[in-house]
Structures are given as C-alpha cells and as structure tokens.
Amino acid sequence: MSEKAKTMDCDTFKEILHQMNRPGALESPESDRALAHAESCSHCAEQLMHVEWLEFSLAKYAEQSATLQAPSRVEAALQQEFRRQQAARARRQIAWRLAALATAAALFLAVGLSLRHRQIQLPSPAIDVAPQAAVEAPQTRPAAPPAQAPAQTASERKTIARAHRGHAVSASPVEPYEEASFVRLPYTVDSVTLDGGTIVRVEMPRAALASYGLPVTDFGGNDRVPVDLVLSTDGTPEAIRLVSQMSPSQEF
Amino acid sequence: MVMKLAMELNDDGLLRRMSAGDEDAFTLLYRRRHPAIYRFALHMSGNPSVAEDVTQEVFMTLIRDPQRFDPARGTLGGYLYGIARNHLRKRWEQDRHSVPLADDSDSLGLVFGKPAVPANGNGNGHGPIPDSHDLLNSLETVGRVRQAIGTLPENYREVVVLCELEEMSYEEAAAALECPVGTIRSRLHRARTLLLEKLRIPAAKTRTAVGP
Numbered sequence: 001m002s003e004k005a006k007t008m009d010c011d012t013f014k015e016i017l018h019q020m021n022r023p024g025a026l027e028s029p030e031s032d033r034a035l036a037h038a039e040s041c042s043h044c045a046e047q048l049m050h051v052e053w054l055e056f057s058l059a060k061y062a063e064q065s066a067t068l069q070a071p072s073r074v075e076a077a078l079q080q081e082f083r084r085q086q087a088a089r090a091r092r093q094i095a096w097r098l099a100a101l102a103t104a105a106a107l108f109l110a111v112g113l114s115l116r117h118r119q120i121q122l123p124s125p126a127i128d129v130a131p132q133a134a135v136e137a138p139q140t141r142p143a144a145p146p147a148q149a150p151a152q153t154a155s156e157r158k159t160i161a162r163a164h165r166g167h168a169v170s171a172s173p174v175e176p177y178e179e180a181s182f183v184r185l186p187y188t189v190d191s192v193t194l195d196g197g198t199i200v201r202v203e204m205p206r207a208a209l210a211s212y213g214l215p216v217t218d219f220g221g222n223d224r225v226p227v228d229l230v231l232s233t234d235g236t237p238e239a240i241r242l243v244s245q246m247s248p249s250q251e252f
Numbered sequence: 253m254v255m256k257l258a259m260e261l262n263d264d265g266l267l268r269r270m271s272a273g274d275e276d277a278f279t280l281l282y283r284r285r286h287p288a289i290y291r292f293a294l295h296m297s298g299n300p301s302v303a304e305d306v307t308q309e310v311f312m313t314l315i316r317d318p319q320r321f322d323p324a325r326g327t328l329g330g331y332l333y334g335i336a337r338n339h340l341r342k343r344w345e346q347d348r349h350s351v352p353l354a355d356d357s358d359s360l361g362l363v364f365g366k367p368a369v370p371a372n373g374n375g376n377g378h379g380p381i382p383d384s385h386d387l388l389n390s391l392e393t394v395g396r397v398r399q400a401i402g403t404l405p406e407n408y409r410e411v412v413v414l415c416e417l418e419e420m421s422y423e424e425a426a427a428a429l430e431c432p433v434g435t436i437r438s439r440l441h442r443a444r445t446l447l448l449e450k451l452r453i454p455a456a457k458t459r460t461a462v463g464p
Contacts, residue, residue: 054447055399070287071304
C-alpha cells in the first residue's frame with residue numbers, strides 16, 4: 001500500500017466517491033488520494049467503476065433526451081392564449097377608460113348643476129347685500145306691509161299690495177314720493193306672486209339703486225342706502241323699496 | 253425580429269416586453285425556456301402527455317400573470333421549475349393511481365424510439381452490470397437507468413434530473429428547487445447511492461459479469 005493510500009480509508013473514499021468526477025467538487029490532492037486508495041483497494045475500485053458506469057449512463061441518457069421538447073401544438077396553443085389574454089386585457093382597459101370618462105362626466109354634470117343651482121339662489125349681482133343686513137323671516141318679524149298700495153292705478157306703476165302673500169309688483173319705475181311702495185326689479189315677470197316671500201333689509205350702493213330708477217338723490221353723501229328687498233321663495237330678489245321714504249310707523 | 257430580440261434581450265427583458273403585449277417576446281421566451289421545463293416534467297412524470305400538459309400550464313401561468321415573477325427572488329428558470337413542480341404534484345394528487353415510470357407502461361420508452369427494457373426476474377428492475385465497454389452505446393443501459401431514476405423518491409429524482417440530466421450546478425439546482433446547496437449535495441449523494449443499489453446485482457455475479 002502506497003504512502004498516499006494510507007492517508008484515506010474506505011469510509012472517506014465512500015463519502016467522496018460521487019464527487020470525484022464532478023468538476024470543482026473536490027480539490028485535486030484529495031481526488032488524487034482517492035484514486036490512489038482505489039488502486040490499492042479492490043472493493044473501492046469496484047465501487048469507483050460502478051460510479052463511473054452510472055455517470056456514463058446518466059450522461060448518455062442526458063444526451064439522448066437533450067433534444068426533447070414539447071410538440072409544436074403546445075406553442076400554438078400558448079400563442080393563441082397569449083392573444084386571447086391580450087384582447088381581454090385591451091377590453092378591460094377600454095372598459096376602465098369608459099368608466100373613468102363616465103365618472104368624470106357625471107362629476108362635471110353634478111358640479112355644473114350644483115353651481116347653477118347656487119347661482120339661481122344667489123341674489124342679483126347688482127344688489128350688494130351688506131354684512132349687517134337684517135334678515136327677517138316673515139313668520140317672526142314681518143315687514144310692515146305697504147300701508148297705501150295704490151295698485152291697479154291708472155299709472156304704469158304697480159305697488160306691492162302685500163309683502164308676504166300674493167304680492168303684486170309694479171311694472172314701471174316708481175315716483176319718488178310714493179311711500180311704502182315696492183318697485184318691481186327689472187328682470188322679474190309682471191304680477192309676480194310672492195307667496196312665502198321674505199323681506200330683507202340691506203344696504204345697497206346708491207348707483208345700483210339709481211339704476212333701478214329709485215330716487216336716491218336726497219340721501220346726502222351716503223354711498224350705501226338702506227332698502228327693503230322682497231325675496232321670492234327661491235331667494236331671488238323680486239322688488240325693492242327705499243326705507244327712508246317710509247314713514248316711521250311703517251318701519252320695523 | 254425574433255432573432256434580433258434573442259440577441260438583445262435576456263429573460264427579464266423578454267418578460268417585460270411580453271408583459272407589455274409583445275407576442276414575439278413571449279414566443280422567444282417560450283422557445284428559450286420550454287425544452288428544459290418539458291424535459292424536467294418528462295423525467296419527473298415519465299409520461300410525455302403529462303409533460304406536455306405541465307409545460308403548457310407553466311407558460312399559461314406566465315401569460316396570465318407575468319407580474320408574479322419577482323427577479324429579486326431568483327431566476328426566471330427557477331420560477332418556472334417551481335411552477336412545474338407544483339403542477340406535477342397536483343397531477344400526482346389528482347391521479348394517485350398513476351405511478352411515475354416504474355409502474356408506468358413506459359410511455360417514455362416510446363419517446364426514445366425503443367420499448368423499455370423489461371424488468372429482470374426479481375421484478376424490481378435490478379440486473380447485472382455488464383461490461384461497460386459493451387454497453388457504452390447501448391439503449392438498454394439508458395433504459396435501465398431511466399427506470400431506476402423513475403423509482404427514486406421525488407426529492408432525489410429532482411436533483412438527479414437537474415444535476416445529472418440537465419447538468420445544472422449545485423447552486424443552480426438549489427435556486428430552482430429553493431433549498432440550500434448543502435441539501436442538493438446530500439440529496440444527490442443519496443440519490444446516486446440508491447441508483448447504484450437499484451442497478452446492482454449480488455457481488456459474485458457482478459464480478460463474473462464485469463471481470464474476466
């Protein structure tokens with residue numbers, strides 16, 4: 001038995017037997033010692049021969065099966081599935097985009113309707129409602145109804161007969177000395193009925209009142225003039241009157 | 253077009269293009285990867301029909317949800333092997349009567365163009381190891397080895413298929429099977445020992461057959 005063989009016993013040889021021919025699995029000196037042991041041990045030599053036979057057979061088997069691959073019908077089926085998936089994905093994307101567009105359209109519509117509704121509810125831009133405006137509900141503090149409402153007179157002007165119920169609004173500019181008379185605002189329709197309407201006392205710019213034909217020349221240097229507005233049920237100003245023209249008994 | 257893609261893109265690049273709807277990229281990826289998956293399924297199941305189904309299912313999974321593959325967790329090859337293993341296990345669970353290779357009617361033998369070698373008298377496929385020089389090119393030897401591989405437990409069969417037949421390194425096999433390299437090494441050692449035991453005859457007969 002050589003000196004090299006003495007360094008490896010059969011158990012160690014058996015442990016590394018399957019690694020001997022695998023590239024990189026063993027260090028060269030260890031492989032050399034194993035080969036030297038096999039030369040001196042017939043049992044281990046037989047083991048090594050069997051392993052080499054097994055490795056060769058496995059390599060032969062691997063070589064024979066290396067060219068195996070799935071039939072072409074598998075590739076065709078997969079390509080068909082790929083196209084089907086892509087079409088389905090495209091349909092889903094279109095559906096999502098349509099849904100997003102519909103949502104956006106609905107949102108815009110809702111916002112538009114909301115803005116329009118608010119615009120309708122807001123008073124006319126010409127009327128500058130002062131912060132200190134006193135809003136009075138007709139049920140709690142009804143404004144003094146026009147004491148003398150010469151409605152249905154021969155003149156073009158019509159006065160508000162009653163501020164709260166069934167008010168008829170004049171159709172033409174009022175004369176400056178007509179006390180407690182409401183003047184119909186230009187954009188309102190004739191014979192507006194103000195069921196459930198509200199009288200609101202506000203201050204408005206003199207220029208705006210002058211544009212309605214109200215006599216505001218004798219209000220001194222005040223730029224803002226107190227007025228009563230008749231608001232319809234939807235909040236739209238319908239008629240106006242100057243507060244200072246009224247007698248004290250008619251004031252709230 | 254496909255050739256240009258093949259030269260320019262690795263697996264990850266092809267997968268990205270495939271995810272974006274590029275059919276050429278998918279075709280190239282399939283042609284590049286499917287033979288190994290098919291062979292793995294074939295060696296593991298011993299049945300070409302099962303191997304075909306498993307291969308198709310593996311790539312169907314990739315088509316339906318390519319985003320499931322995470323390059324940070326491993327290679328695409330390892331991912332595909334993992335899907336193949338899962339499908340094979342499902343098949344075995346669904347059809348417990350179908351035992352791979354050993355009890356099969358050897359449909360795999362038909363793949364190699366030659367009927368399988370019948371088992372020896374002892375009924376377990378064991379037989380003498382003849383003189384290696386006479387058997388080097390013998391299909392019979394290959395057939396016996398193939399049958400012996402088919403009788404290995406699944407864990408051992410996997411490492412034999414990957415390390416011996418697909419010639420993967422321990423590291424590549426470990427990545428494909430999602431286990432440590434040491435496990436691969438020890439399983440392969442045990443699998444080869446089992447293979448030798450299955451192919452071995454009593455020592456006296458071996459010496460008679462092998463040696464003059």
